[in-house]
Each structure stands twice: as C-alpha cells, then as structure tokens.
Amino acid sequence: MALALAALTLAGPCAAREGIRVDSGKLILTNGITTIEGSGGGGLATWSTISGMGTNRAIGVSAHVTGLELPDFRLDTHGIAIGIRDRVELSYARQNFNTRHVGAALGLGEGFQFNQDIFAAKVRLAGDLVYGPQFLPQISVGLEHKRNLDGAVVRAVGARGSAGTDFTVSATKLFLGASVLANATVRLTKANQFGLLGFGGDKRAGRSVQFEGSLGWMLSPRLVVGGEWRTRPDNLGIAREDDAKDLFAAWAVGRHVTVTAAYVDVGSVATFANQRGGLLSLQLAY
Numbered sequence: 241m242a243l244a245l246a247a248l249t250l251a252g253p254c255a256a257r258e259g260i261r262v263d264s265g266k267l268i269l270t271n272g273i274t275t276i277e278g279s280g281g282g283g284l285a286t287w288s289t290i291s292g293m294g295t296n297r298a299i300g301v302s303a304h305v306t307g308l309e310l311p312d313f314r315l316d317t318h319g320i321a322i323g324i325r326d327r328v329e330l331s332y333a334r335q336n337f338n339t340r341h342v343g344a345a346l347g348l349g350e351g352f353q354f355n356q357d358i359f360a361a362k363v364r365l366a367g368d369l370v371y372g373p374q375f376l377p378q379i380s381v382g383l384e385h386k387r388n389l390d391g392a393v394v395r396a397v398g399a400r401g402s403a404g405t406d407f408t409v410s411a412t413k414l415f416l417g418a419s420v421l422a423n424a425t426v427r428l429t430k431a432n433q434f435g436l437l438g439f440g441g442d443k444r445a446g447r448s449v450q451f452e453g454s455l456g457w458m459l460s461p462r463l464v465v466g467g468e469w470r471t472r473p474d475n476l477g478i479a480r481e482d483d484a485k486d487l488f489a490a491w492a493v494g495r496h497v498t499v500t501a502a503y504v505d506v507g508s509v510a511t512f513a514n515q516r517g518g519l520l521s522l523q524l525a526y
Contacts, residue, residue, distance in 0.1 A: 260297075263294060263297065264298075265295040266300075266326075271323070273490050274306065274321070277384055279382065282423070282454045282488065283500060284468045284484050290323040299325070300326070302320070302524065308518075310504075313512075314337075314340065315337050315436075316336045316338075319331060320332055333358045334356070335434070337436045339351065354394075355389040355390060359387075362408075369412055369413065374415070376413075388435055389402075391438075394437055398477060406431060408427045411425075419457060421456040423452075427449070427450045428450075429473060443475050448473045450470070450472060463489065465488065467488070468485060480508045485504075487503045488501065488519075489502070498523045502518070
C-alpha cells in the first residue's frame with residue numbers, strides 16, 4: 241500500500257500541528273455512497289470522493305452492507321472505509337458471490353460461493369468536489385488490491401491468477417447551480433467479473449484500460465438519482481463479459497445514514513446472459 245503510506249506521510253505534519261478529530265462537517269451526500277468494491281463512489285463506479293463525513297481538518301469513517309439480486313446469482317458485500325482529512329481513503333470490503341443452482345450446472349455444487357477480499361487506498365491530488373473553480377473537478381488516484389479466496393476454482397475456469405491490483409484515476413464535480421454531479425474514471429485492470437472469476441485469461445492475460453462514468457441529479461439536498469456505465473475486460477474464452485450499468489437513487493435518511501436502491505444490468509455472467517436485477521445498500525458515515 242505504498243500509495244496510502246506516501247499520502248499519510250504528506251498529511252502527517254498538518255495532523256501533528258492541528259490534531260485530527262471527527263467533525264462530520266461535509267455537506268450531506270457529498271461523501272458519495274459505496275461501490276460494490278468498498279471504495280467511495282457510486283454503486284458501480286469509483287469516484288474521487290473520500291469516504292466519511294470528515295472535513296479537511298478531521299477523520300471520517302463509513303461502513304456499508306450491500307446486496308445485489310440477479311436472476312441466477314447473488315452478490316453480498318460489506319466493509320469499512322476511513323477518510324483522513326478529506327485527502328486519503330483506506331478501505332476494506334468482502335464480497336460473497338453465491339452461484340445458487342448455477343453452481344450445480346457448472347459442476348461446482350449447489351450454492352457454491354466465490355469469496356473475495358479487497359484492500360484499497362485513494363488519494364485526492366487536486367480540486368474540490370463542491371468548492372473552487374467551477375470546471376476544476378476533484379481528482380484522485382487509487383488502487384484496489386483484490387484477493388480471490390477460491391484460487392483453484394478460478395484457475396480451473398481459465399483465470400491466470402487469483403489476485404490482482406486495479407489502478408484508478410477519477411475526476412468528479414458537483415455543479416451546485418445545476419444540481420448535477422458528473423464523474424469519469426479510468427481503470428487499469430485485469431479482473432474477470434470484478435475479480436470474482438480471477439484475473440487474466442486465455443484471451444488476455446494483462447491489464448487493459450477501462451472507463452467508468454456517472455451522472456447524478458440532486459432532486460433535493462437529501463435525494464440524488466442518476467445512472468452509471470462501466471466497461472469491463474473480456475479475458476475469458478469460456479465466459480463473455482459485458483459492460484455493467486445501473487440506474488440508482490440515493491436517499492440520505494439522516495446526516496449519517498444513506499440508503500441506495502438501483503436497477504443493475506451486468507449482462508452475461510459465467511455463460512448465463514441477461515443478468516439484470518436490484519441492488520440495495522445501506523451506508524453509515526461519520
């Protein structure tokens with residue numbers, strides 16, 4: 241986690257002079273929600289936002305639980321993230337991907353479950369989500385180190401490895417006058433189905449550049465609706481992988497509680513097409 245260590249070193253002198261506290265001073269919803277990989281952002285796309293409600297003088301903490309129900313599969317994730325002085329984000333998430341009856345059809349056994357740990361770090365380099373020049377976005381770089389816990393199985397389906405690291409660059413801006421949030425992220429990755437089917441394959445072994453875009457409209461200070469699009473690599477010959485997209489609504493029930501619901505389309509998963517369903521996520525943030 242060299243990126244996180246370097247950022248903490250840079251933040252250290254300021255923290256020592258002023259001290260770090262919990263102030264929960266961010267505007268509601270400007271901390272983003274939590275992706276299915278545990279970092280701050282939308283449901284599918286990583287944003288440049290830093291998790292937690294802490295300002296640039298404080299520490300913030302958030303925790304989430306998310307369920308994604310598809311016709312043939314179910315994904316559950318939970319995790320925690322820490323934001324330091326609205327500059328550095330450190331996060332951990334566990335993903336559990338249940339194959340239900342498909343597991344038996346694939347020879348894995350009824351209800352076989354893929355499991356993955358994700359350790360991530362993000363650093364804000366420039367700009368501000370809300371303040372500053374109107375057309376200067378908040379820009380962050382990040383990494384997500386993914387460890388699939390079912391290495392023998394993912395290799396059997398053609399993956400080159402059971403661990404991999406994604407690298408991201410994100411630019412996000414909230415245009416308050418128009419109540420519009422826009423995000424663009426470039427991701428360097430070799431993950432198959434977010435890493436749940438391992439990393440690399442017979443069609444492509446190395447990393448490729450992928451894009452994530454988000455657009456949200458704030459109907460009120462507590463409610464935002466929008467959509468996301470995320471391209472993904474197609475590495476495995478036996479299982480085509482499609483782009484993922486969603487339509488979401490995030491509601492801040494209170495300053496510290498956000499509920500997100502989404503319609504998600506991830507296309508084909510492990511040879512089973514038309515995987516479209518509902519996502520529900522609960523986030524607590526301080």
